Amino acid sequence: xxxxxxxxxxxxxxxxxxxxxxxxxxxxxxxxxxxxxxxxxxxxxxxxxxxxxxxxxxxxxxxxxxxxxxxxxxxxxxxxxxxxxxxxxxxxxxxxxxxxxxxxxxxxxxxxxxxxxxxxxxxxxxxxxxxxxxxxxxxxxxxxxxxxxxxxxxxxxxxxxxxxxxxxxxxxxxxxxxxxxxxxxxxxxxxxxxxxxxxxxxxxxxxxxxxxxxxxxxxxxxxxxxxxxxxxxxxxxxxxxxxxxxxxxxxxxxxxxxxxxxxxxxxxxxxxxxxxxxxxxxxxxxxxxxxxxxxxxxxxxxxxxxxxxxxxxxxxxxxxxxxxxxxxxxxxxxxxxxxxxxxxxxxxxxxxxxxxxxxxxxxxxxxxxxxxxxxxxxxxxxxxxxxxxxxxxxxxxxxxxxxxxxxxxxxxxxxxxxxxxxxxxxxxxxxxxxxxxxxxxxxxxxxxxxxxxxxxxxxxxxxxxxxxxxxxxxxxxxxxxxxxxxxxxxxxxxxxxxxxxxxxxxxxxxxxxxxxxxxxxxxxxxxxxxxxxxxxxxxxxxxxxxxxxxxxxxxxxxxxxxxxxxxxxxxxxxxxxxxxxxxxxxxxxxxxxxxxxxxxxxxxxxxxxxxxxxxxxxxxxxxxxxxxxxxxxxxxxxxxxxxxxxxxxxxxxxxxxxxxxxxxxxxxxxxxxxxxxxxxxxxxxxxxxxxxxxxxxxxxxxxxxxxxxxxxxxxxxxxxxxxxxxxxxxxxxxxx
Amino acid sequence: xxxxxxxxxxxxxxxxxxxxxxxxxxxxxxxxxxxxxxxxxxxxxxxxxxxxxxxxxxxxxxxxxxxxxxxxxxxxxxxxxxxxxxxxxxxxxxxxxxxxxxxxxxxxxxxxxxxxxxxxxxxxxxxxxxxxxxxxxxxxxxxxxxxxxxxxxxxxxxxxxxxxxx
Numbered sequence: 059x060x061x062x063x064x065x066x067x068x069x070x071x072x073x074x075x076x077x078x079x080x081x082x083x084x085x086x087x088x089x090x091x092x093x094x095x096x097x098x099x100x101x102x103x104x105x106x107x108x109x110x111x112x113x114x115x116x117x118x119x120x121x122x123x124x125x126x127x128x129x130x131x132x133x134x135x136x137x138x139x140x141x142x143x144x145x146x147x148x149x150x151x152x153x154x155x156x157x158x159x160x161x162x163x164x165x166x167x168x169x170x171x172x173x174x175x176x177x178x179x180x181x182x183x184x185x186x187x188x189x190x191x192x193x194x195x196x197x198x199x200x201x202x203x204x205x206x207x208x209x210x211x212x213x214x215x216x217x218x219x220x221x222x223x224x225x226x227x228x229x230x231x232x233x234x235x236x237x238x239x240x241x242x243x244x245x246x247x248x249x250x251x252x253x254x255x256x257x258x259x260x261x262x263x264x265x266x267x268x269x270x271x272x273x274x275x276x277x278x279x280x281x282x283x284x285x286x287x288x289x290x291x292x293x294x295x296x297x298x299x300x301x302x303x304x305x306x307x308x309x310x311x312x313x314x315x316x317x318x319x320x321x322x323x324x325x326x327x328x329x330x331x332x333x334x335x336x337x338x339x340x341x342x343x344x345x346x347x348x349x350x351x352x353x354x355x356x357x358x359x360x361x362x363x364x365x366x367x368x369x370x371x372x373x374x375x376x377x378x379x380x381x382x383x384x385x386x387x388x389x390x391x392x393x394x395x396x397x398x399x400x401x402x403x404x405x406x407x408x409x410x411x412x413x414x415x416x417x418x419x420x421x422x423x424x425x426x427x428x429x430x431x432x433x434x435x436x437x438x439x440x441x442x443x444x445x446x447x448x449x450x451x452x453x454x455x456x457x458x459x460x461x462x463x464x465x466x467x468x469x470x471x472x473x474x475x476x477x478x479x480x481x482x483x484x485x486x487x488x489x490x491x492x493x494x495x496x497x498x499x500x501x502x503x504x505x506x507x508x509x510x511x512x513x514x515x516x517x518x519x520x521x522x523x524x525x526x527x528x529x530x531x532x533x534x535x536x537x538x539x540x541x542x543x544x545x546x547x548x549x550x551x552x553x554x555x556x557x558x559x560x561x562x563x564x565x566x567x568x569x570x571x572x573x574x575x576x577x578x579x580x581x582x583x584x585x586x587x588x589x590x591x592x593x594x595x596x597x598x599x600x601x602x603x604x605x606x607x608x609x610x611x612x613x614x615x616x617x618x619x620x621x622x623x624x625x626x627x628x629x630x631x632x633x634x635x636x637x638x639x640x641x642x643x644x645x646x647x648x649x650x651x652x653x654x655x656x657x658x659x660x661x662x663x664x665x666x667x668x669x670x671x672x673x674x675x676x677x678x679x680x681x682x683x684x685x686x687x688x689x690x691x692x693x694x695x696x697x698x699x700x701x702x703x704x705x706x707x708x709x710x711x712x713x714x715x716x717x718x719x720x721x722x723x724x725x726x727x728x729x730x731x732x733x734x735x736x737x738x739x740x741x742x743x744x745x746x747x748x749x750x751x752x753x754x755x756x757x758x759x760x761x762x763x764x765x766x767x768x769x770x771x772x773x774x775x776x777x778x779x780x781x782x783x784x785x786x787x788x789x790x791x792x793x794x
Numbered sequence: 795x796x797x798x799x800x801x802x803x804x805x806x807x808x809x810x811x812x813x814x815x816x817x818x819x820x821x822x823x824x825x826x827x828x829x830x831x832x833x834x835x836x837x838x839x840x841x842x843x844x845x846x847x848x849x850x851x852x853x854x855x856x857x858x859x860x861x862x863x864x865x866x867x868x869x870x871x872x873x874x875x876x877x878x879x880x881x882x883x884x885x886x887x888x889x890x891x892x893x894x895x896x897x898x899x900x901x902x903x904x905x906x907x908x909x910x911x912x913x914x915x916x917x918x919x920x921x922x923x924x925x926x927x928x929x930x931x932x933x934x935x936x937x938x939x940x941x942x943x944x945x946x947x948x949x950x951x952x953x954x955x956x957x958x959x960x
Contacts, residue, residue: 274839
């Protein structure tokens, strides 16, 4: 192999000196001139692009480009894993680089086309394209070898990064073949591996970013270092969407290290609050400056907003006339004529995202060009926002995505990038902008509160006859994509109740959009978390009203939903469901199908939560049994991690989290009053991942929705107390 | 907000040892060690999560003890020994890091430097750490929820290194 490398050096040297560029050798790269393809470090003439995903180097390393931002969900490993399997290389040949620009990196979600990460759709969207790219490249490499040996491709085969000739010692490595391969035509429908041929897919391959996340070398947005950069922090109007009418500019400018104050105007389109960016020689100096800033605010329409005023608005919504989301059969009559009917009201509060890495971005804007480095979830939207706010052409703006210290939907909006870019443009230097935790907590795009009233009727055997639900919430779509609100119905308000996979003969769901203007954003599970809490709690109440086992009642309603049923059974079985109580431990159960927003996949999840509650009302969560069917599993370890993640995120919200308001300002400011679940409160989590050949579904959110209701159902079993309003920790669980 | 002026900020020089080498900081003596590490020294591994000592992302070892550097003014570090995540090992071969690799503990990874430093300090102090010790000493926030794996990894590191840290 070494001698073959040397033989090819002269050709590569020729290409280098003749100025041949990677663009001439690449296959399908349609990039605006300035877009950074995270340019490879080596001389472009000596490496070869095999499509927008793959760059093969002479040293046999294979760079797989990653369009989906890595925010802990594991795409950094999972997506390359898919491509590398079809390409047929060794695991240690893989290098991963974030990239932006090629059309192939974009996702089409119900007509919205962009490069972005969210909705748990990375694996489902890129599974086939990555397999096809890997397989196509492998075919081209094989053909290149066949050409060299003057044989037919069918006489050749690949084996972990080399092409071999049958019944011969002939071997050529991908590194040697890549240049020639890249000049061949791309097969339209390459042969894909059979499941039995997978070398990586389906296996818990080791994660590619663990090492760098274990020695401090992984670069998050906040870690970016650009020569001569200044540091900045932001202070926006504390009143949500309020206006800054004046501030003590001279006083702050006089502080040591302050290099400038940049007033960034409110921009609804890009979620940019009216804010002052304090630019300084260091973050500490910038923070001093921000602390010394006295903003005079015109609060505007949110001035009087308080937890109480929002509660009133929601209560009004509950009484108003609603828009119908679903009407199947005749639920109202069924309930009216039922032997037993019950009614219950539920509510969940406003929530913050609070990722551990606060909002930040680094920007260098100068001479009509801009480059940004940031932890972002929507590259395309960020690009557009910068073009509009900097008033620069698309081609003059380069976007670099770093690791994200948590996303959860928070980093889909570009406001912090716009702030950094405008600050850089104003001061004429590169600027790294970092929000304080207080700023991050109070300038979030929140998950809105949801309220619901459910009514149900059962017969004398406890069978469900009809279900009527009203969901009331501020409208997320009404704020961020109003065209998506159809006939008064915001799908994200009712999802989880409007699309159940239970066999409901009579179902009626209507909704009211609350007129309130707390800034909202995508928050992990969107409407499914709240609605699963409502539905799964109410099913539990119906089960008890009809003296039915909650597990058995659900089983009856899932006879036409075999995947869901299998998941429910798996959770119940793992938990040993059915034993009344062991050692004062009680169990609760819940199920939820996470249906993709474009309906192309469904991931089924069920939990059994086991708790005990002491006489003095101390809750202890002992064990959580989670069963999941996410279709084809690319990497079981990544899926387990997403289950564990969803459980912790869900428990935090269910137990502790609530955002409250006073005079238009969010009360909470840091982790002392927006508390997180910690190690000491962790239950044991047992996961069961069901085997499936269905299309790969998302796992980043799906395990979350059944968590809260399974927990409150367990608390009911333990105490007889029905919790209908989260968070749990505001309730007194003492035995009366 | 009280008006600040230059004279209310104390400046000076502070010399301390970081990962075995001497560093001198010149400037505002109230600057937290976290920012000195990240900006003056240029080491990005120690993270900023809250600025209030609540999350632990900024955990370093100060004379061997797990310490939250975001609330530690540089003046208090004069003459002290600091180890940051970069100095924990030369080659990812600290037992805690090896356990982290074995279980693929990190998800987003942002809290993990602090988590690893807290775990390493715990095992240095208590080579036979129990689950109760872990509960009491590992109070770092992980928003992604890696706690279960963190606990398992600490047990693996503990068992791999029966005789105590080198």
